[in-house]
Amino acid sequence: MSGDCILCGKCLEVCPLLRATGREELGPRAKADLCFLLGDDETLLSGEDVAKLAGLCLGCHRCKAVCSQGVDVPGLVAALRLAHPDFKGWLWKTWLTHARELWSSTSLAAKLIPKNFQSEKFGPFLKMLAGLKGGPGLEPFLIPEIFPDTYRGERMLLFAGCTANYVQGRWLVTALRLLDGLGIEVLPGDFKCCGGGLSSAGFDVESEAMACKNIDVWRKAGKPKMVLFCASCLSSLGGYENYFEDSEEFISWQRSLMPLSALLREATFVVSEKASGKVAYHRPCHVDKADSDYMFLHNALGNRLIVSTSRECCGFGGVMRLGTPALADAVNRDCWEKLGTPDVVLTGCSACAAQLAATAPNEVRVGHWLEIIA
Ligand code: SF4
Ligand code: SF4
Missing domain, CATH: 3.40.50.1860 (Rossmann fold)
Structure with a gap:
């Protein structure tokens, strides 16, 4: 996967980590090179070094999107993570596979921990947890006036994503109201997490199980359009290629994915x-x-x-x-x-x-x- 790099440097222009730090050794090309050198022989680096390298990528996929050679740096880094799961990986996995039980309560709890009890190591993570729940929400100021008839009477699934399902119920309520305004009937569908976070952390087995369950929900509903309002979920679902044996069915899956904002274009x-x-x-x-x-x-x-x-x-x-x-x-x-x-x-x-x-x-x-x- 990394052997095809032609050192063109295109990925260097888009990597936010390289841009923010100016350190080329943290950029995608260096990581691709290193993974190529390692090949299958990870003993060339200590477990600690590999774990460190595995931690140095935001998993944003910007480099993969511009690479003409199809080099998948975030995929290489995810494979390293899979090979060397340390406790941070375990924590991330626990966090993502227990969204229903943990997200709401942890987000609230994180807000309540006094700053002087937050260690340097976990302070930023706790801050992010508190951010999940957000504040009281924004004051609404955009009032729907006219909904087009373009989709009226259509039946679609709604993939709300973990955040809306477990901590930000107001997003889900607003999305349902907009779909109602558009005249779209929302079909019931018990989706799982999109699996994107798990996949980039190297937990392929768990993310595949979630993907297969989501595909199953879509098939059972008769392969209708699926509405989403989270860019990360949309990207993750759009990358389910490996879970389809039939490429035509995968194309029809991809075509079924509809950002909610696209449905509102004529409203x-x-x-x-x-x-x-x-x-x-x-x-x-x-x-x-x-x-x-x-x-x-x-x-x-x-x-x-x-x-x-x-x-x-x-x-x-x-x-x-x-x-x-x-x-x-x-x-x-x-x-x-x-x-x-x-x-x-x-x-x-x-x-x-x-x-x-x-x-x-x-x-x-x-x-x-x-x-x-x-
Ligand atoms: S864009 Fe692809 S081919 Fe070019 S340097 Fe980056 S990884 Fe290598
Ligand atoms: S996926 Fe990682 S290496 Fe690629 S652009 Fe994002 S931070 Fe940089």
């Missing part, structure tokens, strides 16, 4: 007088080139949308946030430098929303774009 909204002044948008790493959340917000908010990130990552980074929080913080600072200090930052990814809410300057509020819909 009209009015901005209420209570609207926040300056709004910024954070573009998640896992978003498609055609970023439908941005297009929706750009159309609906016009001049109020003053800035959008493009190359900057929020620094969430899964296992990396646990293993090397200082580097994840450098990436996060880079992101805030671009965002500046607007009144509100909106995004369309649950992980970015948690990370930015946990690190926002005091006067800046952060939320999923669904929170501004009245």
